[in-house]
Amino acid sequence: MKHVKAEIITIGDEILYGHILDTNSQWMCQTLGDLGVKVNYRSTIGDNEEHILKAFDEARRRSDLVFITGGLGPTEDDLTKPCLAKFFDSEMELNEKALEEVTQFFKSRGRELNELNHGQAVLPVKCEMLSNKVGTAPGMLFHENDKVFISLPGVPLEMKYIIENEAIPRIKELFHMPVILHRTIKTIGIGESFLAPKIQDWANNLPDHISLAYLPSLGMVKLRLTAVGPTLESLKTEVNDQIEKLLPLAGKYIFGFDSDTIEEALGKILKERGLTLSAAESCTGGYFSHRITSVPGSSSYFHGGLISYDNSVKVKKLGVPADVIEKYGAVSEEVVKYMAENIRKELSTDIGVSVSGVAGPEGGTDEKPVGTVWICFADGEKTIAKKLSLGFRSRSVNIELSALAVMNLIRLQLGPEY
Amino acid sequence: MKHVKAEIITIGDEILYGHILDTNSQWMCQTLGDLGVKVNYRSTIGDNEEHILKAFDEARRRSDLVFITGGLGPTEDDLTKPCLAKFFDSEMELNEKALEEVTQFFKSRGRELNELNHGQAVLPVKCEMLSNKVGTAPGMLFHENDKVFISLPGVPLEMKYIIENEAIPRIKELFHMPVILHRTIKTIGIGESFLAPKIQDWANNLPDHISLAYLPSLGMVKLRLTAVGPTLESLKTEVNDQIEKLLPLAGKYIFGFDSDTIEEALGKILKERGLTLSAAESCTGGYFSHRITSVPGSSSYFHGGLISYDNSVKVKKLGVPADVIEKYGAVSEEVVKYMAENIRKELSTDIGVSVSGVAGPEGGTDEKPVGTVWICFADGEKTIAKKLSLGFRSRSVNIELSALAVMNLIRLQLGPEY
Numbered sequence: 138m139k140h141v142k143a144e145i146i147t148i149g150d151e152i153l154y155g156h157i158l159d160t161n162s163q164w165m166c167q168t169l170g171d172l173g174v175k176v177n178y179r180s181t182i183g184d185n186e187e188h189i190l191k192a193f194d195e196a197r198r199r200s201d202l203v204f205i206t207g208g209l210g211p212t213e214d215d216l217t218k219p220c221l222a223k224f225f226d227s228e229m230e231l232n233e234k235a236l237e238e239v240t241q242f243f244k245s246r247g248r249e250l251n252e253l254n255h256g257q258a259v260l261p262v263k264c265e266m267l268s269n270k271v272g273t274a275p276g277m278l279f280h281e282n283d284k285v286f287i288s289l290p291g292v293p294l295e296m297k298y299i300i301e302n303e304a305i306p307r308i309k310e311l312f313h314m315p316v317i318l319h320r321t322i323k324t325i326g327i328g329e330s331f332l333a334p335k336i337q338d339w340a341n342n343l344p345d346h347i348s349l350a351y352l353p354s355l356g357m358v359k360l361r362l363t364a365v366g367p368t369l370e371s372l373k374t375e376v377n378d379q380i381e382k383l384l385p386l387a388g389k390y391i392f393g394f395d396s397d398t399i400e401e402a403l404g405k406i407l408k409e410r411g412l413t414l415s416a417a418e419s420c421t422g423g424y425f426s427h428r429i430t431s432v433p434g435s436s437s438y439f440h441g442g443l444i445s446y447d448n449s450v451k452v453k454k455l456g457v458p459a460d461v462i463e464k465y466g467a468v469s470e471e472v473v474k475y476m477a478e479n480i481r482k483e484l485s486t487d488i489g490v491s492v493s494g495v496a497g498p499e500g501g502t503d504e505k506p507v508g509t510v511w512i513c514f515a516d517g518e519k520t521i522a523k524k525l526s527l528g529f530r531s532r533s534v535n536i537e538l539s540a541l542a543v544m545n546l547i548r549l550q551l552g553p554e555y
Numbered sequence: 556m557k558h559v560k561a562e563i564i565t566i567g568d569e570i571l572y573g574h575i576l577d578t579n580s581q582w583m584c585q586t587l588g589d590l591g592v593k594v595n596y597r598s599t600i601g602d603n604e605e606h607i608l609k610a611f612d613e614a615r616r617r618s619d620l621v622f623i624t625g626g627l628g629p630t631e632d633d634l635t636k637p638c639l640a641k642f643f644d645s646e647m648e649l650n651e652k653a654l655e656e657v658t659q660f661f662k663s664r665g666r667e668l669n670e671l672n673h674g675q676a677v678l679p680v681k682c683e684m685l686s687n688k689v690g691t692a693p694g695m696l697f698h699e700n701d702k703v704f705i706s707l708p709g710v711p712l713e714m715k716y717i718i719e720n721e722a723i724p725r726i727k728e729l730f731h732m733p734v735i736l737h738r739t740i741k742t743i744g745i746g747e748s749f750l751a752p753k754i755q756d757w758a759n760n761l762p763d764h765i766s767l768a769y770l771p772s773l774g775m776v777k778l779r780l781t782a783v784g785p786t787l788e789s790l791k792t793e794v795n796d797q798i799e800k801l802l803p804l805a806g807k808y809i810f811g812f813d814s815d816t817i818e819e820a821l822g823k824i825l826k827e828r829g830l831t832l833s834a835a836e837s838c839t840g841g842y843f844s845h846r847i848t849s850v851p852g853s854s855s856y857f858h859g860g861l862i863s864y865d866n867s868v869k870v871k872k873l874g875v876p877a878d879v880i881e882k883y884g885a886v887s888e889e890v891v892k893y894m895a896e897n898i899r900k901e902l903s904t905d906i907g908v909s910v911s912g913v914a915g916p917e918g919g920t921d922e923k924p925v926g927t928v929w930i931c932f933a934d935g936e937k938t939i940a941k942k943l944s945l946g947f948r949s950r951s952v953n954i955e956l957s958a959l960a961v962m963n964l965i966r967l968q969l970g971p972e973y
Contacts, residue, residue: 153594155584156770161576162599166573176571177606179599181580188595217623282703319572330629330691350773351630352569353710361574380587416862422848423841426862430840433916433950443861444834445843450859450902484868498851528664529689534712 141312143169144178144200146192148217148292153183159444161206161296168300173314174202175509189220199286202308207291210448211253211530217288218261218277225279227263227287230322235275235450242273249405258429264288267303271295276303286313315365316374321352323504324381324390324397326545336360339379347379354542356397399544400428400435405411406551407438414547416442417455417480417519419467420510427467440484445476455479468493468505470522473513477522483514489515490543494525496535510539514546522548559730561587562596562618564610566626566635571601578626579714581746586718590726591735592620602626607638620726625709627692629671635706636679636695642754643697643704645681653684653693660691682706685721689713694721703729726808733783736790736876739770740778740798742808743817747771754778754804757797760918760942764795773952774959775817775886793816817962818853822972824969825856826928830905832858832965835898836926837885839913843958854959858902863894873897886911886923888940899933908961912943914953941969 145165151157159181166176180198182188189208196203208217211226222229234256243250257273262268267276267287272295273404277288287304289296308314324332329351340349346366352359362379364372382392393402408413416426417438445451448467452459458477465471467479473491481489494510501507508527513520525542527535563583569575578600584594596617607626614621626635627746656677661668664952675691676935678684685694685705690713697704705722726732742750747769751758758767764784770777780797782790802809811820825832834844846862847853863869863880866885870877875893883889891909899907912928918927926945931938941964945956 152581153584153597154588155581155586155594156768158581163570163573163576166571168573176573179571181597183595311970321574330669332606333630333671335668340645350568352574353628354575355710355712360575361569361572363572388972418841421845422853422857423836423844423860424848425864426841426864427839427845427954430862430864431843431951431954435840436864439840441862441872442841442864444841444848444859446844446848446854447858447902452858454901483867483872516656526665531689531712533849536845536849553598 140315141174141202141308142200143174143202143204144180144196145176145204145206146196147179147181147206148184148189149181150183151489152181152215153469156308161293162289164293164297165204165206165300168305170303170317170319172308173317174308174312179548181185183536184214184216186207187218189216190224193286197286198201201284202285202312203286205288206296209257209290211257211273220284221264221277221279221288221402224263225261225263225281227261229259230262232258232260232266232275234268235260237273238268238270239273242270246404265307265308267299267307269299273299278304278307280311284538286412302361316367316369316372318364318366318369318376320362320376320380321395322362322383322387322391323397323399324358324387325356325392325541325548327358327387327390329358331388332358332390335384339383339386343379347376356538369507373426374526389549392545398432399541400432403429403544403548404432404438405434406548407488408434410551412551413438413440414488414541415440415480415484415486417476417489417491418442419446419451419476419491420496421494421536421539421543422446422496424536425490427491428540429542440486441484443480451476456481466505468495468509468511470511470513470524473511473522474515474520477515478515478520481517487516488547490547491515492539492543494535494539496532496539498530498532510535510537512539512540512546514542514543514550517551521546521547558733559592559620559726560618561592561594561620561622562598562623563594565597565599565623565624565709566602566607568601568632570599570625579709579711582843583624583718584709586723589735590723590736591626591733592692592730593799602632602634604634604638607634608642609637611642611704613705619702620867621640621702623704624714624824625705626732627675627706627708629675629691630650631888639695639697639704639706641681642679643679643699645679647677648680650676650678650693652686653678656686656688656693657691660688667814670879675930685717685725687714687717688720689715696722696725698729698830714895720864733863734785734787734790736782736784736787736794737813738780738782738794738798738803738807739813740780740801741811741817742776742778742805742847743774743803743810743959743966745808747776748778748807750805754801757804761797764792765794768945795797807967810963816850818850819960821962821966822847822856824966825906826852827916828858828969830969832857832906832908833898833902833904834961835894835909835957836860836862836905837864837869837894837909838914839910839912839958839961840864842911842954843908843961845964846958849962858904861898861901869894873901884923885928886913886927888929888931889924891929891940892933892938895931896938899935905934906965908965909933910957910961912953912957914950914957916950928953928960930961930964932961932968934968939964
């Protein structure tokens with residue numbers, strides 16, 4: 138079966154200046170991918186007629202389905218509509234349905250149409266209007282010689298509305314869709330170059346219609362499987378079988394699947410076991426607790442924490458003996474053990490964790506360079522401390538990796554391994 | 556003067572599938588723009604040799620300076636390096652300097668090089684290696700017939716390191732840059748549509764070679780002045796004069812300039828005054844403290860905090876009377892006042908702040924809907940509580956805006972106004 142070859146053209150100087158982060162393209166790639174439409178190409182160009190027409194021309198030669206976002210506003214620097222009219226050699230005229238919709242839009246907000254908004258209902262004759270119920274710029278669909286161009290506003294809310302409600306039903310009519318399935322397996326605590334050899338044989342034996350990609354990010358590696366086939370049911374079975382084969386090879390590192398985050402995975406384990414958690418943080422300064430509490434409903438297992446940034450707080454509020462800090466330093470196995478055990482007792486939780494380190498960029502010594510971090514887990518039966526040597530000079534990276542390491546330490550203590 | 560025409564090519568199936576949000580391109584556009592390099596074109600292509608070579612070819616015809624990110628990992632699906640070698644018709648060989656750096660990178664982390672990592676030091680002979688001290692894939696610079704190609708890893712930390720430390724100095728040598736000055740004035744606590752009328756006359760009277768852009772972000776509006784002229788000195792004087800005129804119009808809302816963050820601005824004020832700070836957080840779950848401690852050196856003014864996520868922690872550790880929580884609820888003026896006053900006393904700091912609210916998405920009531928947040932400032936002389944009605948349904952947005960509001964409350968109590 139022939140794949141629909143799609144591409145996305147984003148128009149706007151504000152994106153090329155870096156004033157705006159383009160989140161539209163990511164959403165469109167995901168949404169179209171779920172539909173079975175493969176986006177092969179994305180480009181961003183400025184508000185410049187020559188560049189826009191050239192991009193349209195290249196896109197028509199390269200793709201079957203072209204999405205254009207942006208440049209549909211009511212002001213003069215919005216060039217998409219006149220460029221599309223020129224490109225498809227089409228007259229412009231007032232579209233009665235578009236006028237009615239934009240009038241209705243303003244009316245429902247207690248306002249009258251002005252001249253600029255009136256102009257938004259003037260469309261190329263050759264286009265099919267796509268209704269925009271959440272804004273003033275309608276979408277447009279052009280269908281000529283088996284090529285389809287769909288123009289959308291750049292405002293994310295409006296773009297999404299038109300794609301979901303207008304564009305997708307039309308795409309399903311115009312193209313024959315393949316069946317495609319994505320699954321992501323998420324690992325933590327192992328680098329790409331160490332994970333790859335462990336699963337190499339498995340990866341090499343994947344059938345041709347299932348492909349694997351490594352997606353590394355800070356402290357994590359995601360494995361994405363993409364399968365194409367006749368039915369969704371058969372693909373689900375096949376991909377699940379492959380994941381079953383992967384588990385014995387990498388189970389220790391797998392914390393979840395698809396959209397799971399490590400903090401959600403951890404929350405799920407704590408909830409299932411009916412366990413409560415507290416944290417004593419030094420170098421992470423609250424970031425670990427922030428990640429844990431970013432999960433809705435985390436109050437059922439996370440009771441609270443203490444940020445003992447100053448050593449006096451470690452002594453007075455966490456009962457770390459001053460002479461222990463004096464002897465071993467605040468970044469030490471001894472201190473994080475006191476911190477984890479005592480935050481657990483102080484806040485009456487099942488588990489207490491702690492972290493103390495040199496986040497940088499200053500404060501490192503020969504013995505304890507920046508990136509030296511001690512973390513600890515205590516549950517009343519055992520107290521497990523671990524030293525990290527992160528070796529980075531970036532404060533934010535050290536904070537991020539330290540918090541992830543604490544989450545992973547809890548996960549490894551509680552299981553389950555996949 | 557001729558502008559350097561630049562473009563960015565991002566390589567990776569994971570971006571076209573929408574599995575990753577491309578934040579690199581925005582950062583590069585901003586950073587290059589500050590340098591006076593205009594990005595005219597951005598494109599994203601998959602891990603496909605034919606598409607990559609075609610994109611290189613088009614880029615060479617269109618631009619003077621081409622940045623390529625991604626596809627430099629150690630695994631087989633990373634095609635950028637072989638494609639560059641083919642495109643520039645160059646042999647590959649082991650680069651001794653690159654090998655030394657990647658070996659050093661692993662050594663500093665107490666690990667040995669494996670074969671995959673060894674391969675990362677094999678580079679096209681025609682390229683100039685760009686050192687990557689924060690990762691294992693070196694950058695590459697190709698210079699042929701007045702066209703410059705710079706290849707960078709896709710990991711944001713590594714890409715930024717190489718751009719800042721290696722690429723920018725080389726670009727300044729290879730191209731003649733215009734004189735351009737950017738200044739950013741940063742405001743908090745006022746929306747764009749309320750700020751604009753206050754400064755409209757000033758904005759209308761800016762000279763032609765100084766342009767203004769409003770850059771709104773969550774809870775903040777940045778005003779960016781861009782000046783182009785003959786010498787940097789004259790531009791600095793002119794832009795400073797304009798900023799002096801702006802201060803009386805918007806001083807109350809201005810917390811800093813250029814790369815200042817609100818947490819840095821606040822840290823500077825606390826340091827200058829010799830004041831110490833502590834925090835009691837409920838709905839923000841450690842995020843306020845995280846922001847404060849993300850600033851290097853914050854340990855000199857931030858002593859610590861308590862995350863009183865569970866009400867029992869508010870009672871036992873912060874001395875909030877249980878009957879007060881019972882009567883007014885945990886999200887109330889009464890409770891945040893106890894929290895701020897008592898964390899200040901408990902951690903013996905000059906200032907104590909607190910925050911308690913309904914972050915959502917669940918947990919709202921008719922009386923206290925999601926987005927209802929109380930914040931408080933206490934310094935021993937006065938206790939000032941403030942209610943926020945954020946009205947958003949997003950948990951992360953409510954957490955972000957609550958933390959910003961606490962920071963702004965401290966700033967407004969301490970001054971200085973600009």
